[in-house]
Amino acid sequence: MNTSLIELSIADGIATLLFNRPEKRNAMSDDMRTEFIAALEQVSADKAVRAMVLSGHGKSFCAGGDVSGMERRMNMPAGNVAFNGWHRQQRVHYTQSLLHTMPKPTIAAVNGAASGLGADTALACDFIIASEAASFTWSYINRGLVPDGGGMYFLPRRVGLAKAKELIFSGRKVDVQEALRLGIADRQSSPERLVADAQAWAAELSKGSATALALGKTILNQSLELSAEHVFAQGSQAQGICYTSTEHRESVMAFLAKSASKNAATTNRG
Structure with a gap:
């Protein structure tokens, strides 16, 4: 534009x-x-x-x-x-x-x-x-x-x-x-x-999860006006959304696959 x-x-x-x-x-x-x-x-x-x-x-x-x-x-x-x-x-x-x-x-x-x-x-x-x-x-x-x-x-x-x-x-x-x-x-x-x-x-x-960045920024922008209880509550809701995000699923699956590959290589060397 x-x-x-x-x-x-x-x-x-x-x-x-x-x-x-x-x-x-x-x-x-x-x-x-x-x-x-x-x-x-x-x-x-x-x-x-x-x-x-x-x-x-x-x-x-x-x-x-x-x-x-x-x-x-x-x-x-x-x-x-x-x-x-x-x-x-x-x-x-x-x-x-x-x-x-x-x-x-x-x-x-x-x-x-x-x-x-x-x-x-x-x-x-x-x-x-x-x-x-x-x-x-x-x-x-x-x-x-x-x-x-x-x-x-x-x-x-x-x-x-x-x-x-x-x-x-x-x-x-x-x-x-x-x-x-x-x-x-x-x-x-x-x-x-x-x-x-x-x-x-x-x-x-901006390398990280766009979902986590957006939700985290929204809460941080309010954090000085909110009590710790409110920040924890909003954080819990945001984390629930993050659990369902594509970025979270893909990162966890990639980590598990890497760990499995590493363990397999260790076993083969043994």
């Missing part, structure tokens, strides 16, 4: 999705969000795709929300501002939820500035690999806004509550070295190797 604002390619079971609005630093417009949603829905539903890498064309990962869209909202009749804003927020939350709950590993390959919604979008992925040119800023405060792309949920889980407050209240820039130190980013790569390294990592993470 190739579109004007989102590029999606699939090779060897790895989907690579690129923001393609470099002249606007990949700022998220309404049209771009529509294409982003379509791409995420396609990747999520495609059983041939085992993992996804998200990055951006040009010098920025994503500069956040499109300011021209903010201007249009401010110029609307006063009686429409709140409801239209609510409707837009539903789209934002749906987009971020698609990314966060995708039933396969996701990696943000942050090639440059990830600002505001761009920083939240990176955090909505399971892992972040950042280039030497990457930076992160929760710059909503500079527009009189609060993080609306999941930053108030994701960031404290990576850096702790106090540090998340400091980054959100100040809106300051975090370079790649500080991002690695704080746990915002998980790995670093050179600009020219970034996407390839992310794809290789995605392949490594």
